[in-house]
Amino acid sequence: MMQLTGLVELPLLLLLMSSYQDMCLVQSSVLQEVPFPLHSNASLPCDALMLSLAAGEEYRSLTWYRLNHPTGEERSGLLQKRNGSIKYYRYSRPAGFSLGDEGHLELGNVTAGDSGVYQCLLRANLGGRNRHSDIYLCVDGCPERIQPQDPAVMSHRCPVMSLEALSPAAIVIILLCVLSAVGLIVALLAVLVYRRNTAAHHQKAGMPTEEPNTKQKHQLLSNI
Structure with a gap:
């Protein structure tokens, strides 16, 4: 026995x-950076969704997270799309946020406090595999480029x-x-x-x- x-x-x-x-x-090998001017409307693409559609894969939900939030939380949920409906989490942001076309995360009137790493997570159907992609939003310029070898970034490349x-x-x-x-x-x-x-x-x-x-x-x- x-x-x-x-x-x-x-x-x-x-x-x-x-x-x-x-x-x-299934993650991207390079952390993509997207600069936006102060008080502009930012649109963050979900590369994981593009890869999933190109491969003909199906998924059951799409979720956007904010990584390394200034409040100290390792990962904060913003919103989730599942079965055609969108669920918003308790993420505090004065200008609000929404889900745009092709899974983009829309942030209006961005400020320096919005700068940071955002994650788009696709949860697969039974028998499939999850995908996620990270993107770095830098408001009013990116003074220093974050490399994939940076421990702050690597800690989210293969999460616990x-x-x-x-x-x-x-x-x-x-x-x-x-x-x-x-x-x-x-x-x-x-x-x-x-x-x-x-x-x-x-x-x-x-x-x-x-x-x-x-x-x-x-x-x-x-x-x-």
């Missing part, structure tokens, strides 16, 4: 790692796994791995308890603690 549990657990872990690796590889970012298939795989691991631990504990109880019973009864097979071998050798 323990060997069977290990054989089931290993392929599931490998499949989960492969799924997460695919989710990281979360249930929100994973596809349903990956969540099922995680649950199966957890259940198989728990089953393996329970089986090991049961074996240890059984051996301890057996040894205690033999000691109390004054019986040898040798295994039956070993005892039979000794008897055969003594009869020769």
Whole structure:
């Protein structure tokens, strides 16, 4: 039983790692910068959507995030489009924001406080893979170009796994791995308890603690 549990657990872990690796590889290799003048209307494109449409892939939702928000939050949700309807999150911005054509994020009357990294995340249907693209908005010029090697940028290029970012298939795989691991631990504990109880019973009864097979071998050798 323990060997069977290990054989089931290993392929599931490998499949989960492969799924997460695919989710990281579909990102752009260069962080795109888009400069906009102060108090202008900014339109941020979603490259992930363009790649998904070009590949003929379908997705179940499109979500825009603000990364490294000045309030200290690592990622703040702005809006999400799903099944043709748009849901707005509690993101505070005086001039507001909206979803434009082709998945663009529209920001009106931008200020220096709007400068930063924004992320467009596509959550795939069951069996597909998620895509996301990051874009750097710099209001009133970009004095310093952010390179992909920058730790502040790299920390978002392959984000930590979360249930929100994973596809349903990956969540099922995680649950199966957890259940198989728990089953393996329970089986090991049961074996240890059984051996301890057996040894205690033999000691109390004054019986040898040798295994039956070993005892039979000794008897055969003594009869020769």
